[in-house]
Amino acid sequence: MANLALLLTLSCLLASTLNADARKQTPSVVEEEESFLREIGGGKVKLAKLHLYVQDLRIGHKNATVVEVAKAEGVTDNSPYKFGSVHVLDDLVTEGPGINSRPVGRIQGLTTNADLSTFGIAMNLNFVFTTGKIAGSTLSILGRNQVKDDARELPVAGGTGVFRYARGYAIQTTYSMDFATQYAVLEYTIYTTYSYGINEDDVEVMEM
Numbered sequence: 001m002a003n004l005a006l007l008l009t010l011s012c013l014l015a016s017t018l019n020a021d022a023r024k025q026t027p028s029v030v031e032e033e034e035s036f037l038r039e040i041g042g043g044k045v046k047l048a049k050l051h052l053y054v055q056d057l058r059i060g061h062k063n064a065t066v067v068e069v070a071k072a073e074g075v076t077d078n079s080p081y082k083f084g085s086v087h088v089l090d091d092l093v094t095e096g097p098g099i100n101s102r103p104v105g106r107i108q109g110l111t112t113n114a115d116l117s118t119f120g121i122a123m124n125l126n127f128v129f130t131t132g133k134i135a136g137s138t139l140s141i142l143g144r145n146q147v148k149d150d151a152r153e154l155p156v157a158g159g160t161g162v163f164r165y166a167r168g169y170a171i172q173t174t175y176s177m178d179f180a181t182q183y184a185v186l187e188y189t190i191y192t193t194y195s196y197g198i199n200e201d202d203v204e205v206m207e208m
């Protein structure tokens with residue numbers, strides 16, 4: 001598994017700004033991506049790489065964390081691609097693929113079957129981090145999920161906390177899928193900018 005190597009070499013996000021205690025708490029899903037490391041905006045923005053897993057307990061799972069909240073009468077059930085179906089999810093996010101792996105946060109939001117001719121899902125999701133230095137920060141992912149692709153690319157649209165001004169992209173793959181129990185594990189590799197040390201002195205006020 002190619003990603004095993006990644007796991008073994010994981011280091012810390014915000015290494016330059018963390019104290020020793022905070023560094024210990026930082027989940028190993030986050031690393032500073034040195035090959036992409038660059039300084040933007042006066043050296044206040046860097047690129048990070050996050051590697052994490054989503055425990056997707058789908059509709060039909062005993063402890064489902066996904067629900068269908070809407071569909072189009074007379075259309076969705078007749079569509080091979082469930083066009084018009086809207087789901088809300090609140091999936092556990094973990095450091096490793098196992099469901100008992102260290103929790104890192106949740107991924108919450110909406111997915112909509114928005115393609116008439118294939119499985120194309122419009123995603124509107126927020127990662128809510130609960131562990132380590134990124135606890136309290138969120139990362140918003142928005143875009144089209146071409147479900148049948150082995151690797152799906154999704155834009156990082158923004159974030160809060162250390163992910164203020166975030167830009168980047170996420171690659172989503174299916175780590176495992178058990179159709180009998182409707183238990184899927186999704187793997188996310190996210191490249192995103194993050195901010196550190198931005199204070200008001202660095203902000204230029206624009207007169208409109």
Ligand SMILES: *[C@@H]1O[C@H](CO)[C@@H](O)[C@H](O)[C@H]1NC(C)=O
Pocket residue numbers: 062063
């Ligand atoms: C559902 O949740 C309960 C309580 O946490 C747990 O004991 C059980 O194993 C879960 N079932 C499945 C199928 O994951």
